[in-house]
Amino acid sequence: MPHLSPVRPALSWRELLTVAREDYTVAVLLLGTLIAAVWLMPFAIYRALQGNWWAMSNDVALSALFVWAGHRAWRTGDTRLSGWVVACATVGGIWAIGWAARFAALFWVYPGVLMLFFLVPPRAAFVLAALAIGGSAYLSHADLGGGEGLPFFLFTALLTALLGYMTSQQAQHRIARWQSLSLIDALTGVANRRLMEIELDRASSGGGSIGLLAVLDLDHFKSINDRFGHEAGDLVLRDFAATVQSRLRRGDRFYRLGGEEFVLWLPDMGRAQAEAVLERLREQIREHVRAGEGEAVTVSMGVAAHHAGEHWRDCLARADQALYRAKSAGRNRVEWAVDDAIERSIPLVERRA
Numbered sequence: 001m002p003h004l005s006p007v008r009p010a011l012s013w014r015e016l017l018t019v020a021r022e023d024y025t026v027a028v029l030l031l032g033t034l035i036a037a038v039w040l041m042p043f044a045i046y047r048a049l050q051g052n053w054w055a056m057s058n059d060v061a062l063s064a065l066f067v068w069a070g071h072r073a074w075r076t077g078d079t080r081l082s083g084w085v086v087a088c089a090t091v092g093g094i095w096a097i098g099w100a101a102r103f104a105a106l107f108w109v110y111p112g113v114l115m116l117f118f119l120v121p122p123r124a125a126f127v128l129a130a131l132a133i134g135g136s137a138y139l140s141h142a143d144l145g146g147g148e149g150l151p152f153f154l155f156t157a158l159l160t161a162l163l164g165y166m167t168s169q170q171a172q173h174r175i176a177r178w179q180s181l182s183l184i185d186a187l188t189g190v191a192n193r194r195l196m197e198i199e200l201d202r203a204s205s206g207g208g209s210i211g212l213l214a215v216l217d218l219d220h221f222k223s224i225n226d227r228f229g230h231e232a233g234d235l236v237l238r239d240f241a242a243t244v245q246s247r248l249r250r251g252d253r254f255y256r257l258g259g260e261e262f263v264l265w266l267p268d269m270g271r272a273q274a275e276a277v278l279e280r281l282r283e284q285i286r287e288h289v290r291a292g293e294g295e296a297v298t299v300s301m302g303v304a305a306h307h308a309g310e311h312w313r314d315c316l317a318r319a320d321q322a323l324y325r326a327k328s329a330g331r332n333r334v335e336w337a338v339d340d341a342i343e344r345s346i347p348l349v350e351r352r353a
């Protein structure tokens with residue numbers, strides 16, 4: 001199930017509806033808010049007028065949780081916590097229905113069980129559904145219409161849960177497949193330009209510095225293709241990508257922009273450390289990546305530190321200019337963006353503070 005990033009500004013109503021069309025967790029959280037507004041809250045008032053304070057408190061508590069979760073998802077874009085809160089509240093609501101032992105209210109079990117599969121991962125949803133159904137059946141078995149009612153209720157509710165499980169499992173599978181087809185480079189297995197744009201847009205939306213961006217470009221790659229063939233060139237690209245990826249820290253990101261051009265994003269590395277890391281990486285590529293009959297492959301890099309408030313594309317353009325200088329200066333080297341070179345001795349973390 002896709003979850004929105006926890007770091008992005010609140011959406012307008014129009015944007016929220018567009019996201020809800022693409023992300024079913026958002027859609028169900030909005031639906032939960034709507035149910036709270038048009039059904040649960042009016043019922044809470046009705047219960048209060050009847051003097052049924054327990055049912056009123058239950059409806060008010062459920063409404064408050066649904067509205068809080070919907071509002072939080074809208075404000076922060078994080079649907080994970082909201083999804084879990086609404087799923088647990090739904091299980092509690094289904095138990096409360098069983099406890100209140102009102103036969104007609106048991107019809108709520110079916111949409112409640114289905115909702116769980118839109119809110120949390122399929123297996124967790126199935127466990128929650130089984131707990132909800134078991135609990136409400138146990139609490140209300142005396143009101144389920146004698147010997148037939150209980151097995152009928154259990155069977156139909158569990159069948160609903162099974163259908164929910166099958167549907168969400170397949171949806172997840174398709175989403176994962178679609179994401180890997182559209183966001184991962186098929187040749188090298190690293191993230192592609194589109195994923196880079198999504199991640200850098202998201203990271204820079206807060207306005208602060210996102211760290212360092214390095215553009216990596218293999219040297220004389222055309223000549224590798226020309227002399228050893230396109231397939232040998234492909235193999236070099238794969239080896240190069242694997243070599244870089246195996247040396248990244250957690251949190252570092254590596255993307256293929258296209259051709260033999262890649263981008264490395266180092267979000268939290270001090271400048272001095274980055275210099276040492278990139279130099280070592282350049283050296284390791286020369287030592288480990290081979291073309292044709294053992295010819296060493298080299299890489300040139302241009303690096304720029306992202307400044308708070310700067311668009312990441314401008315930072316990438318500065319890194320690209322630095323790469324151009326690295327190529328002009330003979331290749332197989334790391335060059336820093338001109339304005340960064342002045343500040344190179346100051347650790348990035350210090351400048352951010």
Ligand SMILES: Nc1nc2c(ncn2[C@@H]2O[C@H](COP(=O)(O)OP(=O)(O)OP(=O)(O)O)[C@@H](O)[C@H]2O)c(=O)[nH]1
Nearest residue numbers: 217218219220221222223225230233234259260327
């Ligand atoms: N094998 C292979 N080659 C590719 C792929 N994508 C782009 N290329 C080739 O990469 C080559 C890039 O050549 P240039 O842009 O001239 O760069 P270069 O030869 O590395 O020269 P410098 O960057 O200046 O060192 C072109 O010949 C493209 O056809 C790919 O997926 N596989």
